[in-house]
Amino acid sequence: MRFDTRTAISPEPNDAALVARCRAGDHAAWHELVERFSRYVYAISVQAFRLPHHDAEDVFQEVFARAYQQLDKLRDDEAIRPWLGQLTRRLCIDRLRAGAREAPAEEVEPAGIDETISELDEAFAVREALAAAPEHCREVIDRFFCRDESYATIGAALD
Numbered sequence: 599m600r601f602d603t604r605t606a607i608s609p610e611p612n613d614a615a616l617v618a619r620c621r622a623g624d625h626a627a628w629h630e631l632v633e634r635f636s637r638y639v640y641a642i643s644v645q646a647f648r649l650p651h652h653d654a655e656d657v658f659q660e661v662f663a664r665a666y667q668q669l670d671k672l673r674d675d676e677a678i679r680p681w682l683g684q685l686t687r688r689l690c691i692d693r694l695r696a697g698a699r700e701a702p703a704e705e706v707e708p709a710g711i712d713e714t715i716s717e718l719d720e721a722f723a724v725r726e727a728l729a730a731a732p733e734h735c736r737e738v739i740d741r742f743f744c745r746d747e748s749y750a751t752i753g754a755a756l757d
Contacts, residue, residue, distance in 0.1 A: 614675035621669060632662055635679065638722050639686045646714040647690040653697075657689045664689075679722075683715060 611619070611627075616634070619627030639661050643654035664685060672681050728736055737756065741747040747755075 612676075613678045617669065617672065617675040617678050628666065631678070635682050638679065638718065639682060641718050641722075642683060642686045642715060643690055645718065646687075646711050647694065649690060649693060653693050657686065657693055660689050661686050679719070683719070687711070687715070 611630075613634075616627055616631050620631055636658070639658055640654055643649045643657045644651070649657065661682060665682060672678065728739060731739070734756075738752055741752045741755070742749070
């Protein structure tokens with residue numbers, strides 16, 4: 599399989615361009631922004647804060663509702679991911695505190711949150727980079743890193 603470099607590739611808009619379109623009232627851009635960061639917000643809630651599914655869904659809804667209302671307060675459009683991450687973190691802590699009022703808890707913020715969020719940031723950055731790569735590159739990377747195939751096996755399979 600050969601890749602035709604003449605084929606036009608339309609990359610996804612960068613975060614700043616997407617935020618700018620959202621601020622301009624582009625509803626399609628807002629849907630794209632939610633889609634782009636939905637897994638990130640949900641992963642912080644579930645993996646870093648270990649919220650139950652129903653609480654994670656509530657945090658998810660609240661994060662994007664507040665982001666929609668307060669997008670004009672974002673100082674740097676490129677900083678949308680950390681801004682959403684911090685908003686998610688605050689809302690998760692609020693959710694844990696609310697639960698602690700009902701049942702005593704030793705610690706509101708679980709240990710290792712910063713490390714988990716850092717790992718999530720890295721994983722999502724890798725995912726975005728792979729999505730931006732040409733199909734033939736994604737195939738090779740997937741076979742090597744995900745399927746643990748050797749260079750010889752990949753070369754033979756892809757000619």
